[in-house]
Amino acid sequence: DAEITQSPRHKITETGRQVTLACHQTWNHNNMFWYRQDLGHGLRLIHYSYGVQDTNKGEVSDGYSVSRSNTEDLPLTLESAASSQTSVYFCASSGGLASSTQYFGPGTRLTVL
Amino acid sequence: AQTVTQSQPEMSVQEAETVTLSCTYDTSENNYYLFWYKQPPSRQMILVIRQEAYKQQNATENRFSVNFQKAAKSFSLKISDSQLGDTAMYFCAFMPVTNAGKSTFGDGTTLTVKP
Numbered sequence: 001d002a003e004i005t006q007s008p009r010h011k012i013t014e015t016g017r018q019v020t021l022a023c024h025q026t027w028n029h030n031n032m033f034w035y036r037q038d039l040g041h042g043l044r045l046i047h048y049s050y051g052v053q054d055t056n057k058g059e060v061s062d063g064y065s066v067s068r069s070n071t072e073d074l075p076l077t078l079e080s081a082a083s084s085q086t087s088v089y090f091c092a093s094s095g096g097l098a099s100s101t102q103y104f105g106p107g108t109r110l111t112v113l
Numbered sequence: 114a115q116t117v118t119q120s121q122p123e124m125s126v127q128e129a130e131t132v133t134l135s136c137t138y139d140t141s142e143n144n145y146y147l148f149w150y151k152q153p154p155s156r157q158m159i160l161v162i163r164q165e166a167y168k169q170q171n172a173t174e175n176r177f178s179v180n181f182q183k184a185a186k187s188f189s190l191k192i193s194d195s196q197l198g199d200t201a202m203y204f205c206a207f208m209p210v211t212n213a214g215k216s217t218f219g220d221g222t223t224l225t226v227k228p
Contacts, residue, residue, distance in 0.1 A: 041220050
């Protein structure tokens with residue numbers, strides 16, 4: 001079955017370190033998204049991509065970057081981790097129109113000490 | 114900018130009863146989608162139901178239905194015959210058809226189904 005996976009599921013890092021969170025989907029979807037979810041709140045969009053070599057900034061993109069070299073993967077990089085980036089990160093993908101139903105990965109809990 | 118408001122941070126319902134979760138939104142877009150997602154303690158985001166704004170008919174998925182009032186910018190979720198497995202946080206989400214980058218989620222409603 002097609003799926004979307006994220007790794008690692010849990011990560012603890014220190015302030016100032018570079019961190020990369022992986023997202024891999026086997027749906028063959030063109031559209032991929034990264035969100036963060038802070039405790040007690042909904043999801044906020046960090047970056048998104050409509051296809052290979054395409055990336056766009058979302059609402060809360062400062063301090064994050066993505067690259068899309070193939071259809072299946074959209075890694076999220078925190079260039080210099082900050083305590084304010086402690087959160088749960090969700091990757092999602094959608095086919096067809098970018099605004100069609102998004103399918104979410106299981107999330108990565110990141111703690112920055 | 115779009116906003117999505119879920120005015121009920123927490124709700125509870127007895128098993129087998131019906132409960133309605135509220136969601137209002139604000140946008141200048143005319144074409145958009147609205148979603149309800151369920152997030153159980155496992156943290157997985159699960160699509161419950163989706164509504165296209167151009168459709169007047171309210172979406173229904175088994176025990177889940179919506180009351181979509183476009184003019185009032187209201188999109189409530191009704192859960193009938195509540196089950197213990199419905200216990201979760203529920204998020205309302207808005208997405209313009211032409212710009213997924215403007216997707217907006219509400220802060221969620223925590224629903225507890227009591228036996």
